[in-house]
Amino acid sequence: xxxDPSGNIFGLIWLVNKVIKSTDHGVSxxxxxxxxxxxxxxxxxxxxxxxxxxxxxxxxQLINSYKIDVGELMTAPWEKPQAMxxxxxxxxxxxxxxxxxxxxxxxxxxxxxxxPSSRRRWGMTLGPYIDSENIEVGDDMYWHELGHTIQSRxxxxxxxxxxxxPSLMSATFGSDEYHSNSWYEVWANRLGGVPExxxxxxxxxxxxxxxxxxxxxxxxxxx
Amino acid sequence: MxxxxxxxxxTFLISGSCEKFPESKYTIxxxxxxxxxxSVCAGYLPDTLxxxxxxxxxxxxxxxxxDIYDSEVGDEKFxxxxxxxxxxxxxxxxxxxxxxxxxxxxxxxxLKRYEFNDKELTEMGGSVSFP
Numbered sequence: 235x236x237x238d239p240s241g242n243i244f245g246l247i248w249l250v251n252k253v254i255k256s257t258d259h260g261v262s263x264x265x266x267x268x269x270x271x272x273x274x275x276x277x278x279x280x281x282x283x284x285x286x287x288x289x290x291x292x293x294x295q296l297i298n299s300y301k302i303d304v305g306e307l308m309t310a311p312w313e314k315p316q317a318m319x320x321x322x323x324x325x326x327x328x329x330x331x332x333x334x335x336x337x338x339x340x341x342x343x344x345x346x347x348x349x350p351s352s353r354r355r356w357g358m359t360l361g362p363y364i365d366s367e368n369i370e371v372g373d374d375m376y377w378h379e380l381g382h383t384i385q386s387r388x389x390x391x392x393x394x395x396x397x398x399x400p401s402l403m404s405a406t407f408g409s410d411e412y413h414s415n416s417w418y419e420v421w422a423n424r425l426g427g428v429p430e431x432x433x434x435x436x437x438x439x440x441x442x443x444x445x446x447x448x449x450x451x452x453x454x455x456x457x
Numbered sequence: 458m459x460x461x462x463x464x465x466x467x468t469f470l471i472s473g474s475c476e477k478f479p480e481s482k483y484t485i486x487x488x489x490x491x492x493x494x495x496s497v498c499a500g501y502l503p504d505t506l507x508x509x510x511x512x513x514x515x516x517x518x519x520x521x522x523x524d525i526y527d528s529e530v531g532d533e534k535f536x537x538x539x540x541x542x543x544x545x546x547x548x549x550x551x552x553x554x555x556x557x558x559x560x561x562x563x564x565x566x567x568l569k570r571y572e573f574n575d576k577e578l579t580e581m582g583g584s585v586s587f588p
Contacts (some may be wrong), residue, residue, distance in 0.1 A: 348583075349583070350579050355482050372521070373522070378480070
């Protein structure tokens with residue numbers, strides 16, 4: 235999959251879309267868009283030449299927000315409920331200044347905040363959105379969360395009740411060991427191809443008929 | 458419907474600041490910026506010597522990184538790191554394969570040793586980079 239590492243192509247699509255939409259607001263709308271477009275152009279091609287950019291626009295936030303919306307294009311129709319929520323959470327974090335980088339890789343959107351003073355790395359997946367702190371592409375947690383995005387595509391709206399809510403419950407009320415060994419977490423490790431370790435087990439807690447029976451039949455089963 | 462939606466959104470946003478949720482791990486990241494494979498081990502040690510017993514050694518390919526988890530150094534959420542200094546040893550992967558641990562320890566066959574606390578790690582950018 236093409237990831238547009240420089241952001242140029244996605245930036246161009248954004249500009250075209252923006253220009254078309256800005257005509258709704260007459261001449262002032264178009265002028266505003268031209269101003270933003272000049273800034274985006276300078277950000278992309280003359281990164282160091284800040285004098286040409288409008289200081290009233292936060293370009294990092296603007297480009298991040300565009301990249302977040304690219305996630306909508308990667309969403310399967312049946313996973314829209316969680317994808318919409320993921321989009322909303324990602325935008326809210328971005329607008330509140332809690333996002334440093336947004337990366338589009340492997341068909342997912344990593345919306346990440348970097349905090350060198352924290353040893354904690356966390357991730358939360360809703361549709362194709364991985365909202366996170368201190369995660370980077372290629373680390374164990376990234377692959378684990380990628381596994382959750384695949385679950386979302388397989389399960390569709392059932393992701394919320396089969397994975398989202400049980401995961402929230404076991405992470406909040408259970409021990410780390412209990413949560414890590416829950417079936418949806420182990421499945422995510424397997425789907426994401428996380429290297430096996432104590433932190434990311436690949437063996438299910440139980441492997442008998444009744445365990446899978448309850449997983450399949452009960453709407454919410456945090457085990 | 459609108460209210461339910463807002464409650465769900467608020468729950469996710471609030472829970473993001475909760476310590477337990479979402480999926481979280483505590484790690485120290487070690488990056489290998491060299492052109493060869495290295496092995497790394499870490500622990501709270503009383504001196505600059507290598508541990509007596511062979512520790513968990515993690516392999517890092519050139520240009521890659523690994524995470525040392527809090528459970529691997531027996532320090533939940535790296536609470537001890539705030540007051541104590543942790544030691545990270547970098548060894549050449551060939552050395553680990555060629556010699557047994559007793560020889561590595563007695564001849565001190567390491568490439569580099571890092572020692573830092575939480576504050577110093579933050580100043581290093583939150584991760585250890587070799588070389």
